[in-house]
Amino acid sequence: MSVVNTVAPIATTVLASGTSPSTAYDNSVPWAQIPALVLPALGDTFVMVGIVMAIVVLVGVPLGALVHNLGPAGLVPNAPVHTVLSAVISIGRSLPFLILMASIVPFTRFVTGTNIGIAAAVVPMSIAGIAFFTRIVENSLRSVPSDRVRVATASGASRLQIVRTAQLSEALPGLIGGLTINTIAMIEYSAIAGTIGAGGIGYVAVTYGYQRFDHTVMIVTIVLLVATVAAVQQLGDLAVRATSPEPVRRRRWWRRRATDLPPVAAAV
Amino acid sequence: MISLEQLTKVYETGSHRTTVLDRVDFRVDTGEIAAVVGPSGAGKSTLAQCVTLLERPTSGSVVVNGDDLTRLGERDLRVARRRIGTVFQSDGLFGRRTAAQNVALPLEYLGVTKAETRRRVAELLDRVGLGHRADARPHELSGGQRQRVGIARALALRPTVLLSDEATSGLDPASTTSIVDLLRELRDDLGLSILFVTHEMDTVLQIADTVARLDHGRIVERGRVLDLLRDPASALGAALRPTRPAAGAPDGSRTWRLDYVSADVPTDWPTTLGSALGSPVSLLGASIETLGGATVGHATVAVPEAVAARLPGVAVALGLTARSLDPSPAPTPTPEQELVR
Numbered sequence: 250m251s252v253v254n255t256v257a258p259i260a261t262t263v264l265a266s267g268t269s270p271s272t273a274y275d276n277s278v279p280w281a282q283i284p285a286l287v288l289p290a291l292g293d294t295f296v297m298v299g300i301v302m303a304i305v306v307l308v309g310v311p312l313g314a315l316v317h318n319l320g321p322a323g324l325v326p327n328a329p330v331h332t333v334l335s336a337v338i339s340i341g342r343s344l345p346f347l348i349l350m351a352s353i354v355p356f357t358r359f360v361t362g363t364n365i366g367i368a369a370a371v372v373p374m375s376i377a378g379i380a381f382f383t384r385i386v387e388n389s390l391r392s393v394p395s396d397r398v399r400v401a402t403a404s405g406a407s408r409l410q411i412v413r414t415a416q417l418s419e420a421l422p423g424l425i426g427g428l429t430i431n432t433i434a435m436i437e438y439s440a441i442a443g444t445i446g447a448g449g450i451g452y453v454a455v456t457y458g459y460q461r462f463d464h465t466v467m468i469v470t471i472v473l474l475v476a477t478v479a480a481v482q483q484l485g486d487l488a489v490r491a492t493s494p495e496p497v498r499r500r501r502w503w504r505r506r507a508t509d510l511p512p513v514a515a516a517v
Numbered sequence: 518m519i520s521l522e523q524l525t526k527v528y529e530t531g532s533h534r535t536t537v538l539d540r541v542d543f544r545v546d547t548g549e550i551a552a553v554v555g556p557s558g559a560g561k562s563t564l565a566q567c568v569t570l571l572e573r574p575t576s577g578s579v580v581v582n583g584d585d586l587t588r589l590g591e592r593d594l595r596v597a598r599r600r601i602g603t604v605f606q607s608d609g610l611f612g613r614r615t616a617a618q619n620v621a622l623p624l625e626y627l628g629v630t631k632a633e634t635r636r637r638v639a640e641l642l643d644r645v646g647l648g649h650r651a652d653a654r655p656h657e658l659s660g661g662q663r664q665r666v667g668i669a670r671a672l673a674l675r676p677t678v679l680l681s682d683e684a685t686s687g688l689d690p691a692s693t694t695s696i697v698d699l700l701r702e703l704r705d706d707l708g709l710s711i712l713f714v715t716h717e718m719d720t721v722l723q724i725a726d727t728v729a730r731l732d733h734g735r736i737v738e739r740g741r742v743l744d745l746l747r748d749p750a751s752a753l754g755a756a757l758r759p760t761r762p763a764a765g766a767p768d769g770s771r772t773w774r775l776d777y778v779s780a781d782v783p784t785d786w787p788t789t790l791g792s793a794l795g796s797p798v799s800l801l802g803a804s805i806e807t808l809g810g811a812t813v814g815h816a817t818v819a820v821p822e823a824v825a826a827r828l829p830g831v832a833v834a835l836g837l838t839a840r841s842l843d844p845s846p847a848p849t850p851t852p853e854q855e856l857v858r
Contacts (some may be wrong), residue, residue: 404599495654
């Protein structure tokens with residue numbers, strides 16, 4: 250209350266001189282303090298997404314392989330189990346993340362003992378991420394030519410060896426591409442998780458940029474998020490290219506070469 | 518040795534039943550190359566896949582090297598499969614692995630040590646003439662080279678039986694010939710029994726000892742390639758013989774088709790035939806070749822009407838059967854003959 254009392258006279262004087270109230274109540278973070286606010290938050294985001302992605306890969310890869318192989322084209326087709334498992338994953342995929350997060354609060358509290366902070370955010374993010382990645386794994390495995398499995402079977406491979414060498418290993422570029430997409434989605438989810446006080450760059454964007462109209466902080470967080478996502482994408486593309494059997498050529502439209510021209514034009 | 522008995526495969530989709538293989542009996546003896554031919558959808562690929570139980574037969578037995586594979590459990594089946602090499606149509610190479618790593622696959626599954634694997638892979642790649650391409654990825658190899666890698670991989674565990682499912686289909690003639698030569702060589706050196714599924718009759722002539730024709734899931738004709746070629750009544754023999762269009766017959770002569778039915782047809786039979794008939798013989802078309810040292814073929818000839826009736830008798834003495842190609846007797850008696858060759 251004392252704050253209001255001290256501020257009020259100043260506001261009156263400033264308003265009298267014709268300035269807008271937002272400048273009068275300017276509580277935006279000064280430039281000098283922005284790094285101290287934003288960088289630890291970015292670090293929190295990395296930790297959160299890192300932990301989540303580790304869990305997602307550890308659970309999602311076996312689960313995706315299982316779903317694929319229980320399906321009609323799989324190694325151990327089992328329609329009832331496949332249908333149930335697939336339905337559970339679809340439920341995980343169909344709930345909006347905010348709703349999912351809120352609806353599993355009791356479970357989150359049971360697992361982590363809290364319902365705020367990074368630990369609490371990791372639980373719903375992992376569930377959403379696993380459901381997402383399971384579908385990506387399933388889809389990648391489906392695109393592997395079926396003769397690879399027949400070759401492995403005919404060569405005397407066990408089921409586990411078939412899954413490892415003829416399915417997962419052959420689908421690796423696709424899996425890495427999917428992992429990139431998934432990681433970026435998790436960065437986005439971490440911002441949503443920020444609203445329940447999970448911390449991270451999304452939390453800063455929401456509390457400072459959105460709720461306090463601090464445009465500077467908002468712009469800084471946007472720039473950082475864009476840069477992070479671009480970096481993840483670049484890294485993912487590099488990894489896909491490194492694991493693809495055939496060189497994936499990136500031809501940029503602005504860098505045409507003479508060899509691109511039809512032979513007649515080149516001769517002229 | 519492969520022996521299929523009463524092999525039946527039925528696919529059921531809802532209420533619809535499709536019989537792909539219908540009580541097929543088939544044998545490939547040790548050291549024999551047996552071809553299976555037939556139109557698309559005849560069940561050739563299913564037959565090949567039933568031998569390794571990639572497709573589980575609905576009924577019947579698959580005996581390879583004395584074991585009935587249909588009675589084996591998962592683990593024993595895996596062991597039995599290691600004694601059968603399979604060469605696939607689309608080479609089936611793993612795109613992310615080099616040629617050497619592809620050949621190493623069966624050894625890796627078996628758990629062979631690294632050093633032993635390296636030695637064996639080098640030996641196999643040399644055997645198929647690709648020792649210098651060990652580190653190439655499949656996309657850097659030609660179709661024929663990829664198929665050679667596939668053959669090397671099929672041989673990795675020293676199988677006694679080799680299945681080739683359309684292994685030469687889609688290859689250019691030169692690559693096909695080199696793959697065929699390689700397979701024959703491997704058969705001779707390793708005593709392999711080879712089941713060779715194909716739709717290319719030319720390739721059958723080049724490679725097979727025996728051939729069976731599969732149609733609508735049943736074997737409709739089978740036999741030794743040479744016997745079928747020398748049997749003018751055989752439909753499969755006729756399909757195996759290349760058909761060549763013949764020139765038109767001169768006026769006043771009769772056209773006959775002569776088929777080699779004996780192993781010892783004299784090479785100068787046109788001259789012998791001519792002098793026996795006391796008249797020149799016009800050679801209008803012919804296809805004659807040697808298969809495993811035996812000459813087979815057929816020819817279309819024309820002789821003057823006056824001596825035409827005597828031709829079949831003379832031809833039989835030379836080891837040829839004659840069949841008249843004239844729909845009706847030729848009208849004019851004025852002979853105009855030319856001796857080709």
